[in-house]
Amino acid sequence: MRLFFVTTDHFETKIWFRDDDDFKVGMNYVAVTVAAVGVRVIAFILMSTHVHFLLACYEKDARRFISYFKQLYGTYYRNKYGSSRLFRRNSIDIQEIINEGEGIEKVIAYIIMNSVAARICATASGYRWGSGACYFNDNKEIGKPIGCLSGRERIATLKSKTSVPDNWTIGAGGYILPESYIPVEDVERLFKNARRFNYFLFSSSKAKRVKEQNGPSFRDQVILEGLNDLRVTLFSNKSLDDLNEEEKAELIRQLQWRFSADSHQISRLTGLPYSEVTELLNRL
Numbered sequence: 001m002r003l004f005f006v007t008t009d010h011f012e013t014k015i016w017f018r019d020d021d022d023f024k025v026g027m028n029y030v031a032v033t034v035a036a037v038g039v040r041v042i043a044f045i046l047m048s049t050h051v052h053f054l055l056a057c058y059e060k061d062a063r064r065f066i067s068y069f070k071q072l073y074g075t076y077y078r079n080k081y082g083s084s085r086l087f088r089r090n091s092i093d094i095q096e097i098i099n100e101g102e103g104i105e106k107v108i109a110y111i112i113m114n115s116v117a118a119r120i121c122a123t124a125s126g127y128r129w130g131s132g133a134c135y136f137n138d139n140k141e142i143g144k145p146i147g148c149l150s151g152r153e154r155i156a157t158l159k160s161k162t163s164v165p166d167n168w169t170i171g172a173g174g175y176i177l178p179e180s181y182i183p184v185e186d187v188e189r190l191f192k193n194a195r196r197f198n199y200f201l202f203s204s205s206k207a208k209r210v211k212e213q214n215g216p217s218f219r220d221q222v223i224l225e226g227l228n229d230l231r232v233t234l235f236s237n238k239s240l241d242d243l244n245e246e247e248k249a250e251l252i253r254q255l256q257w258r259f260s261a262d263s264h265q266i267s268r269l270t271g272l273p274y275s276e277v278t279e280l281l282n283r284l
Contacts, residue, residue: 003042003054003056003097004059005094005095005107006052006066006093007052008066009050009092009093010049010050014049016051016077017129018081023129024175025073028157028159029159031181032072033068035162035163035181037064039061041055041131042182043130043182045115045131047114047118048220048221049220049268053066053111054108063092066092073087102200108190109203109204111130112132112201125137131182134179135184135187135188141171141177142169143171144169145166145169145170146165146176149170164176168181218260223265223269227251227255227269230251230255234250240270248272248280251270252270255270263278
């Protein structure tokens with residue numbers, strides 16, 4: 001088997017996960033995809049606009065994995081939000097990682113530091129939607145075996161009829177805990193100790209990005225809720241499509257002022273083209 005770094009392109013004007021329920025479904029679909037395709041997930045993270053995985057498998061299985069995951073989540077998303085082509089247009093990139101020059105350690109650190117680079121949380125272990133809390137953590141959540149659930153409860157929880165091992169554990173959040181299928185001990189042996197693990201986290205390109213720039217500090221999901229409240233308060237719940245240019249400019253101004261949202265974040269949350277957002281911002 002080989003190692004492959006799998007990532008999807010960033011959405012510019014859309015987001016994968018609009019609320020915590022979407023993230024929970026995404027977490028469960030990672031587990032379901034592992035069970036269905038039979039690959040080993042070494043590390044992963046689910047972000048609002050993209051996902052990253054480090055997989056131990058053959059290349060054809062890496063492609064099967066991400067295709068199956070996108071298909072599962074795309075069907076859920078379509079049923080909930082009505083978009084039928086969103087994920088089919090979302091291209092993927094698969095790169096083989098060679099175990100030379102600490103390449104594996106660097107990729108793992110890069111993946112799980114995405115949430116820190118996005119200024120969503122202070123540490124990789126503080127982000128729920130990925131494997132960041134799996135490694136060198138003495139306070140892991142203790143869930144209950146999914147085998148304790150009835151068949152109907154399993155399907156309702158996983159939103160899939162795919163069978164997963166009975167000993168995989170489900171946490172209080174309603175999703176299968178990543179340590180059920182992540183080879184945590186193997187990853188910890190790779191890093192040797194927590195101190196060396198932290199060294200890679202803090203020296204990763206994602207950590208350096210945090211030091212070099214002041215990016216958005218609010219999660220997309222938080223701003224999305226604020227966006228809906230603003231539409232009700234400012235424009236009597238008019239849809240974004242019905243706003244005139246002056247109203248769009250005011251909405252953008254409020255998002256920038258209240259949430260320190262940048263043009264990329266405003267674009268993907270409002271669905272307005274990036275060029276239009278920047279033009280309206282330049283007028284303010």
